[in-house]
Every structure is written in C-alpha cells, then in structure tokens.
Amino acid sequence: MEAPRVRPGVAAPELRQALNSLDDLTAQFSTKSGIAIGFSHLLRLRASQLNQCAFCVRLHARDAVRHGESPDRVALVAAWRDTEYYTAKERAALAIVEAVTCIADAHVPNDVYMEAAAALSPEAIAAVVWIAAVTGTWNRISIPGRPTVRP
DSSP states (O other), X not given: OOOOOOOHHHXXXXXXXXXXXXXXXXXXXXXXXXXXHHHXXXXXXXXXXXXXXXXXXXXXXXXXXXXXXXXXXHHHGGGGGGOSSXXXXXXXXXXXXXXXXXXXXXXXXXXXXXXXXXXXXXXHHHHHHHXXXXXXXXXXXXXXGOOOOOO
C-alpha cells in the first residue's frame, strides 16, 4: 500500500501563486522575445516529457493545440530531430530546452549553445531557459503528489 501523497501546490498555496506569477512573467517575456505561444507550449511539453510528468505532458499538449500547433507537431516533438516539422530556430530552442532540462547530463553543451546563438536572439535564448526552468519547477511540484491522469 502506498502512503498518502502531499500535493505541494495545495499544501503551500502562497508558493503556488508565486510560481504562477513567475510562469505568467515567463510567458510574457517569451512572447516579447518572438516565441509563439503555441510553440512555447511545445517547449514546455518537451521538458515535461523528459521529466516524465504525465499531468504536465497532457496539459501542454492540449495547450499547444489550443494555441494553434498542429496535432502532428505535438505528436512528433519527442522525435523532433528526426522530422522536418520544425524550423532552424525551433530546433535550436528545442535543443536548448532539452539541455537545460537535462542539465546534470552534460550541462549545456557548447555546440548546442552556439547553434542557438546563431539562430535565436539573446532574449529568445533567455526565454527558452526560463521556460525550461519554470516547467521543471512545475514538474517537480506535480510529480511527488502523483496526480491522477485519466482519460
């Protein structure tokens, strides 16, 4: 039998609200830096896939479609390197979001950063890093509570 799980966002609503505010600021900064809202959800989706957060994977897949992303781009984001669905800028952003999400593996490899610097503005790179950081935080708040994800 599994022990009852604490849901950190419920246990500390003031911290959840602070994270909501940071998330809102990140979304505003991302939009100002030229990252489309739908694509920002693909970045969040990819980070959530890597962190294996089922709740966030479903949330961002739905949000990406709601904000104009095609079902194909949503379905293929986990295999983005093997498709032609993403532009050079989007590929650079996906590489950065993966590197920051998996930062313990190899930090952010220089080749990934150089590719991003060639394709993205400094603001867009910063926005992608913030997206990865905030998404990772949400994943880490969600996963310990094991939210039920049902059809």
